[in-house]
Structure formats: structure tokens, C-alpha cells
Amino acid sequence: MRVVDKKGEMTIPIIIAVVIGVILLIFLLSGFSSQGRSFRDVIANLGGGSANVDTVMTGCEIACEGDSSHSYCEQERRVDYGDKTWEKGSCSTLEDKSTKITISPCDIDCGEYTVPALESSEAAE
Numbered sequence: 242m243r244v245v246d247k248k249g250e251m252t253i254p255i256i257i258a259v260v261i262g263v264i265l266l267i268f269l270l271s272g273f274s275s276q277g278r279s280f281r282d283v284i285a286n287l288g289g290g291s292a293n294v295d296t297v298m299t300g301c302e303i304a305c306e307g308d309s310s311h312s313y314c315e316q317e318r319r320v321d322y323g324d325k326t327w328e329k330g331s332c333s334t335l336e337d338k339s340t341k342i343t344i345s346p347c348d349i350d351c352g353e354y355t356v357p358a359l360e361s362s363e364a365a366e
Contacts, residue, residue: 292323294342301332305347314351330359 297320304312312332319329320342328339333351336344338359 293319293321297335298342298344301335301344301347304332305345305349308349310349310351310354313347313349314354314356317357326362328359328361330357334359 297318300318301313303309304316314331314333316331317329318332318335319327320335320339321327322341326341328335328341330338331351332344332347333349333356335342336346
């Protein structure tokens with residue numbers, strides 16, 4: 242019987258353990274170096290932040306194209322800009338009153354609906 246020399250081989254579980262260890266080390270260093278910011282903010286920023294501008298714009302375009310008056314005129318949508326500022330209102334409100342997001346003009350008449358007022362916040366320092 243022949244004996245195989247496995248002296249320099251690394252097995253798959255060892256490689257996986259090393260990769261997990263490196264990821265855990267980066268994760269911990271990121272947490273300790275956050276300098277007072279909440280750990281949740283650090284994790285959100287690693288994933289690209291909490292900005293949802295494109296998602297809201299797409300939702301408003303779909304509501305307009307689908308002629309969904311209720312969704313366009315009354316449904317409140319919160320736009321997070323990723324720098325801790327946000328605006329909240331319907332697509333109609335955001336189209337007319339927002340200075341930060343550009344919602345494409347829509348032909349839906351919101352006269353019979355209760356259109357929510359635009360709410361906004363400034364960046365918290």
C-alpha cells in the first residue's frame with residue numbers, strides 16, 4: 242500500500258475557516274473604529290447605505306403608467322437620501338414640491354384625493 246504525503250495540503254474546511262476569520266476580523270475592526278456612530282449605520286453603509294431614491298422614482302413611474310390614482314396621489318412614500326435626510330409625501334407631492342428628487346410629470350388628476358403634505362428633515366449632526 243502506498244502512503245500519500247499530505248504535508249503541504251490545505252483542506253476546504255481550513256480555507257473556509259480562514260476566510261470567515263478574516264471577514265470577522267474586518268467586521269470587528271469596522272465596529273471598533275466607528276467612533277461613536279451606531280453600529281447599525283456602519284452596517285447599512287457597508288451595504289450601500291439606506292438611500293432609496295431610485296426605488297421611489299420607479300414606484301411613482303409605475304403608478305403613473307398603470308394609471309393608479311390612489312397609489313400616485315395618496316400613498317405616502319419616504320425618500321431616504323442616504324445622508325440622514327429624508328422627504329415624505331405622495332408621488333404627486335414629491336413631483337410638485339420636492340427640490341431633491343425629480344419625479345417625471347404625470348397626467349393623473351389628484352383632485353378627488355387627499356394628497357399628503359410634503360414632510361422633510363435636515364441632516365442630524
